[in-house]
Amino acid sequence: MATKIPDAPKIGMVSLGCPKNLVDSERILTKLRSDGYQMSADYAGADVVLVNTCGFLDSAKEESLEAIGEAMAENGRVIVTGCMGDEADVIRAKFPQVLAVTGAHQYEQVVNAVHEASPPIPNAFVDLVPEGGLKLTPRHYSYLKISEGCNHRCSFCIIPSIRGDLVSRRIDAVLREAEKLVAAGTKELLVISQDTSAYGVDTRHEPRMWKGREVRAHMTDMARELGQLRTADGVAPWVRLHYVYPYPHVDHVIPLMAEGLLTPYLDIPFQHASPSVLKAMKRPANEAKVLDRIRKWRDICPDIAIRSSFVVGFPGETEADFQYLLDWLDEAQLDRVGAFRFEPVEGAAANDLPGAVPEEVKEERYQRIMEKTAAISAAKLQAKVGRVMPVIIDEVGEPDEEDGSIGATARSQADAPEIDGNVFLRDVGEGRKAGDMFDVLIEDADDHDLYGVPV
Structure with missing residues (x-):
């Protein structure tokens, strides 16, 4: 039986006040969109309405209270945020039914309030952001969505x-x-989308002025420009490309990785390697050529980490097809791999294909591919022991009760948050916080994670 996709909850929003408030609104909406929420053009069609208030002047407060009143009257399910959120008692005295009140820049609380009022529907078939990413992104990393929709018609x-x-x-x-x-x-x-390599195809790569020069809406131009960004203390942020189909122009972003403008990481949704399965999936099938290109990419940028995901048990997949995939993985030596058992989803063409694979065969193939890719990963990580490499901290632990030492969970450039491995650090010292970037010596490795110490 096919899985039915439930409708995504809808959010309405009104944003008052200064440009900073607008940036906050954009940040909140970007996060909610990445969590699978849809935006509602009017209050009536929304499951929840957000009012981002201004509290700078009395007249602005008056306008904010009017906006809350209008949202309450037309919808009734309202969350208030922004500068006037600091005067929660005033708002609650006038509108006791509001669902939540949070202050300015409190992205985490706003998004958590929305999650509570109208829970997101995690959906592996549609979501771009991993399910663990439903918490508000820590401030040190952000998803940048560059497009919606997709021109492929995978079955x-x-x-x-x-x-x-x-x-x-x-x-x-x-x-x-x-x-x-x-x-x-x-x-x-x-950087996320359904097909990052196709960015700008629909607009014929229409150029726009940016910083006094013309820049095309094209993956390589975008990557080059993102590589020019710097944090407040002059450090280049990591820029990670997800959902990159291996079109020919992807070859042009590899030198940007070698130059340090882009994080040496490519997330490519290969899905399978067997030509007959790829054909049934309606995917481009030139797996031999892809292996040549991967070799060339590694020649240009030896540190490149390639992640992908594969579907096992697709209708019509034979033991020979599956063995082909395992042999291909031996050749490709991908750094990070996720696998999924095929599952019919309502409305997908693949549901009608002949040759359904029995559940126990799917399970057995899933175990075999995970075993194979874990062995590849373990060998690749073992080769990093003894090296010094940059990491970014995601979480700092509490001091040890006996010796006071502090550990931390970090990631290397080969690790995207929520979906790849970690670098577990010992003795990071006091004063470290999430988002800190520094070099560490890798001391040990297992199948999926590294262990190290700051240098």
Whole structure:
């Protein structure tokens, strides 16, 4: 039986006051969009309405209270945030039914309040951000969505029927958002879309003026510009590309990684390697050529980490097809791999394909691919022992009760948050915090994670 995709909850929003408030609103909406929420054009169609208030002048407070009143009257399910949120007692005295009141810049609380009022529906078939990413992104990393929809018609996928064809954002809008995120403390940008390599195809790569020069809406131009960004203390943020189909022009971003403008990491959704399965999936099938290109990419940028995901048990997949995939993985030596058992989803063309693979066969193949990729990962990580490499901290632990030493969970450039491995650090010293970037010596490794100490 096919899985039915539930409708995403809808959010309405009104943003009052200064440009800073608008940046906050954009940040909140970007996060909610990445969590799978849809935006509602009017109050009536929204599950929850956010009112981002201004409290600078009495007249602005008056306008804010009017806006809250209007949202309460037209919808009734209202969350208040922004500068006037600091006067929660005034708001609650007038509107005791508001669902939550939070102050300015309190992104975490706002998003948590929305999650509580109208829980997100995590959906592996549609979501771009990993399920663990439903908490508000820590301030040191941010998702940068560059487009919606997709022009592919893969037989197992329903995204085009939900999100439509590719619609790319203007390049200047993407770069402006990236610049604001970095100015607000982002140290790592995760570029996401349904097909990052196709960015700008729908607008014929329309150029826009940015910083006094013309920049095309094209993946390579965008990557080059993102590589020019700097944090407040002059450090280049990590820029990580996700959902990159291996079109020919992807070759042009590898030198940018070698130059240090881009994080040496590519997330490529290969899905399979067997030509007959790729054909049934309606995916481009040139796996031999891809192996040549991966070799060339590694020649140009030896540190490049390639992550991918694969579907096992697709209708019609034979033991020979699956063995082909395992042999291909031996050749490709991908750094990070996720695998999924095929599952029919309502509305996908693949549901009608002949040759359904029995559940126990799917399970057995899933175990075999995980075993294979864990062995590849373990060998690759073992080769990093003894090296010094940069990391970014995600979380700092409490001091040890006996000796006071402090550990931390960090990631290397080969690790995207929530989906890849970690670098577990010992003796990081006092004063370290999430988002700090520094070099560490790798002392040990297991199948998926590294262990190290600051140098």
